[in-house]
Amino acid sequence: MRKLKMGMIGGGKNAFIGAIHRIAANMDGLVELHCGAFSSNPEISKESGKELFLRDEKCYNSYEEMIVTESLLPQDQRMDFVTIVTPNFAHFKPALMALDHGFHVLIDKPMTLTLDEAKQLQQKVKETGLVLCLTHTYSGYPMVKQARKMVADGTLGKIRKVMVEYNQGWLTSLSENDGNKQAVWRTDPSKSGIAGCMGDIGTHAAQLAEYISGLKITKLCADINIVVEGRKLDDDGNVLLKFDNGANGILVATQIATGEENALKIKIYGEKAGLEWHQMEPNSLIIKWPDAPTQIYRAGENYLSNIAKSNTRTPSGHPEGYLEAFANIYRNFALTLSSKLDGKEPTEAMLDFPTVDDGVRGMAFIENVIASGKSDQKWFDFKI
Amino acid sequence: MRKLKMGMIGGGKNAFIGAIHRIAANMDGLVELHCGAFSSNPEISKESGKELFLRDEKCYNSYEEMIVTESLLPQDQRMDFVTIVTPNFAHFKPALMALDHGFHVLIDKPMTLTLDEAKQLQQKVKETGLVLCLTHTYSGYPMVKQARKMVADGTLGKIRKVMVEYNQGWLTSLSENDGNKQAVWRTDPSKSGIAGCMGDIGTHAAQLAEYISGLKITKLCADINIVVEGRKLDDDGNVLLKFDNGANGILVATQIATGEENALKIKIYGEKAGLEWHQMEPNSLIIKWPDAPTQIYRAGENYLSNIAKSNTRTPSGHPEGYLEAFANIYRNFALTLSSKLDGKEPTEAMLDFPTVDDGVRGMAFIENVIASGKSDQKWFDFKI
Amino acid sequence: MRKLKMGMIGGGKNAFIGAIHRIAANMDGLVELHCGAFSSNPEISKESGKELFLRDEKCYNSYEEMIVTESLLPQDQRMDFVTIVTPNFAHFKPALMALDHGFHVLIDKPMTLTLDEAKQLQQKVKETGLVLCLTHTYSGYPMVKQARKMVADGTLGKIRKVMVEYNQGWLTSLSENDGNKQAVWRTDPSKSGIAGCMGDIGTHAAQLAEYISGLKITKLCADINIVVEGRKLDDDGNVLLKFDNGANGILVATQIATGEENALKIKIYGEKAGLEWHQMEPNSLIIKWPDAPTQIYRAGENYLSNIAKSNTRTPSGHPEGYLEAFANIYRNFALTLSSKLDGKEPTEAMLDFPTVDDGVRGMAFIENVIASGKSDQKWFDFKI
């Protein structure tokens, strides 16, 4: 095993999510930043790389240059994978090119601008046998994995109801007009695609619901809203859900919930028990029983499943958070690549990260939920 | 002012809600139990009354006998109002008869079995000028009143989104077949009407949403479910909402949320601020700001509005609860009646209790939400 | 069984704790207000009684007049017990006189002004066989009773550590100089005795610690402070404790904890488990295990002990609070008196209220803790 070499696309100076990716990549010492095309502006790319202690020659002028140049280096000197941290519209091309040149890919969600692009990437991954990892951060939390395991083990019995809500307040006003860089691209259809809020956070909520419950959404009925006047994409939505086992559900995603930070919460009810998890207090998993005291499962405890334990770095009571959840995705992805590089089969635990298939499903969610929102029809079949 | 005399219909031995009503009526010493027709079984009525320290002659064999007999007594010796604590199907007739004989009425919700009955009561109240009070308990909490006041004062700005959920787990299994008395009648269409969960708790959620927000539901899109096989009425539902000012919303009411107790929660978001209230921690009202720390308003504090303060009995930190909220309704009703008896106009604060109009609106909610649940149409106009 | 007749001493218009006592007495319909000497000012006594719907002749000019007059009435027409809700200094004489005239007594804490007076009352209770109930409200909470039961049952194993804190902020400034009526007498040695904070709330904390743990304080080491300049009695204190089984502990009572409401919290740790209870969220009891998830026991649930269940009026999720805890003391006291009146032995559950022995212990706590505070000696034997 050796330290993996990462090439970064996007994430230049002042970019939000690029910095997060680097922390996540750094955390466990399994990955090193090898090179980058940090900006479409070559000068900014250089400066950004310099701040990250990269030599000049490893700061490329464009992702195309980076992919081509690196692909020509000997295997032990070139990057092992690219990480794509650009806005949505700039995911597809570099991902496809990287796969075409033999590089594994890690990419932010939503995976592409359209479902069609997503399917092309899925096809490419299939053909190349390379790995594409999608950073649905919230499925990286240990207590989310514990929840998924307990559902899979039947602790809750047959699942009957799923309630997921993702409430943010940062788009309460028309901040895209006040120069908020995040707001600008996330509310711009040419950068974000057909969905705003539903793409940005609705996809997270849907992925979390399916990840924990092990179920698939089969029908939905969406109320999609532009609440803040003058905005171009949805900033709010409420969605009725049906799952493949007959369970019902509700998904709320909103960015106009004034005063909310990043309040992703999920409740799942089965025949035997219920569970509750809040992203903002991520180290607790609440299990509710019909005839016994509610239990608080806590990250880092001995009684947890192996999958929860192996995605934790600290003993219980030493809180981990968002960056560690993010780092879990990087770590599992890195362990998987390392195994492959060493000619070994990755374990199931290593493979526990979202892939191109989640990316396709996420894009399908976006297309279905927006279509349902526009439709007068009550129940809308979830189509891929 | 004098102590008001209450005649109770229903609420015999082992009845749940009757005992609650008596505690609420007792609490402030403004009302005394004067007589009762506690059961359709005269023997049980007598025994029940005896346990409540009533003389035999004040334990009637039927509500008809009680209403007629009491109406023939001199005004200072007869009951001042009837309180009706029977199952839904047995609300309408005694209420109508009481009004017809000149008695004020306090009645549990939902007010009647059908919207049509509700409208008849509304008409009767209008004709007689008597008072009908409906025990939507949750609007009796001081912090709910504080929330309503803050919305009315514009603290939240224009309301944009209302999220209310009422999660219970007590009908997770088919307990109506195991002799659970509450479950038996509440899941029986002949006793409960066309709705189960939506009538029992959905109406509370809808009333709370409208009470705090000051808005009216104008459209809904309902997913109404019978989750537990073999049940005859809905035990679960998710409803998309539109309000008269254009705000959107979501209402969840479920009795199959395994392990939940009585988890009524509401979040309301306006242009300027958001609020959150949980019935199970009722003495806190959370106010969320876009650019300042979240605030926890607490019952009993000096900085609250008068309406919140006048519905509290203890200093802050001495928790009040469900029974005090219930008692607030009784107290405000009693103060209103006393004012009228004394020939005075009740104050706005005294009149702050749900009335026959809320009862009509609740029955309309039931009929609309059940109809929407059965319809393929997406948005359903809320009709009265 | 019949409704018990209560004679109230103190509690006139605008008095705080008198109103609380009346609510507690009213709540379960077992007690009726029969007469009162509500103030040392006869006019205020009359007015107060009138507001409480008492006839003029039942509003006495003094407690002496009330006790003598009532004692001359036939047994079924006179009061059954007196409730004493005056400031500390005016507890002893009326209590002694009531006992001397054959009346049971319910009295607020601390029981008297001095330990010596407390012992005299104890002696008188012993001689007369009458019942004296002391309103240590917090031991009336169902989850406190559940905690006590679990400790007694050995669920926690041998108790090793007790941490109790009672933090209030209402004396943060010199409010006794601003006409705050409660502050005036509670900080006045002639009204309150040798202790301020330690008498007012320290006694509650000590009683709660001993009640739940089943242990007795044997040694203490106190740091007693007057924090706000100009105050005459302690407003703050920290106390190291040793218990009779060797456990150690800590007791904090303060009234200068700015911004705190009525934050009485207790944590007890045994060899096998720990427990935690907060008065401001009283319906939860937290049980902590070394190797299993923390459990939240909830008031009103089926799995609780009988003693917890019989001190609850509502199903789980319908929060009860301070007034219900207070009412539990009244109810248990009333059931005990009723049993005695009916010639029956009260059950253990009925007898679960604080008595004259707790009153003596409370006064001993005050004298010991104040003496320790003044002493240079580290460990101080708890003497009675």
Added chain:
Amino acid sequence: MRKLKMGMIGGGKNAFIGAIHRIAANMDGLVELHCGAFSSNPEISKESGKELFLRDEKCYNSYEEMIVTESLLPQDQRMDFVTIVTPNFAHFKPALMALDHGFHVLIDKPMTLTLDEAKQLQQKVKETGLVLCLTHTYSGYPMVKQARKMVADGTLGKIRKVMVEYNQGWLTSLSENDGNKQAVWRTDPSKSGIAGCMGDIGTHAAQLAEYISGLKITKLCADINIVVEGRKLDDDGNVLLKFDNGANGILVATQIATGEENALKIKIYGEKAGLEWHQMEPNSLIIKWPDAPTQIYRAGENYLSNIAKSNTRTPSGHPEGYLEAFANIYRNFALTLSSKLDGKEPTEAMLDFPTVDDGVRGMAFIENVIASGKSDQKWFDFKI
């Protein structure tokens, strides 16, 4: 600015705190692991280094070898600082040697085995002008820094009372006899020094109290206990405190609080406001007012002080935790060293990490608190 080179002493395979240090050092990409003497066993040192992707020659057989060898390398090729992550007894010698050879030092707390050693290090730091950083992790949390800032700014007014408790349950049983590696050395006087619990976590509590309040402990009165039979060092203690401005306080540190994880909590009360912070929910700081709603300050929000903002990596609602707090210490230390290397004066924000002076104070706390525990004298002067 360049990436700093770290040499690690201790922290070999399976060591707990060494792995934590590496994560903290990695996180921001400012530090790289350059070399190590990971174990007193050279073979383990090599293996450990290999797992960390170090070349063999950078895995030294002993810290002496490492310090000497590295000191002979050109400045741009040798390590910049050593990080010492061994048990307490093995802190002093390598720290002194490193300083003597011109290396900066980062070291775990408590700094040494005795106060005398601590003073020697303090003297050496003074002489050499090098930087010694001590990892009192909890002062690295952004909301702790916010608390300190608000106290310093006078938001709370004059501080009157400090309550700090640090409750753990992991030494509830005699786990040192069951091979728990952490328990073995931490309860062994030859490895830990004269204190167990007070050294391990009591020092953290004391440092946190002084860090936030800006006050110094001047007197204490300690109850120090060995609760679990057979243990050689204290596992529990309660301490009364006096501070230099006259404030009083209480410090509890215990490792026998069954079922507790890492429950470090602090409450500070001033004349104008109170504050509360819990390590297990570290992103909230609760501010309590006498006459206004309690406020929840949240990490990542715009309204925070610069010092809180500059120690946060994520937007509000994306929880950070223990590792980020730890990384803040590494980052501030690294920024300070980089500034010095670049010949610049570090900013006040960079210098915000615990130093050798905190180390001396921590060792003095240990010696004073243990001496007080053994003394019959009530108040014990805090001596250095």
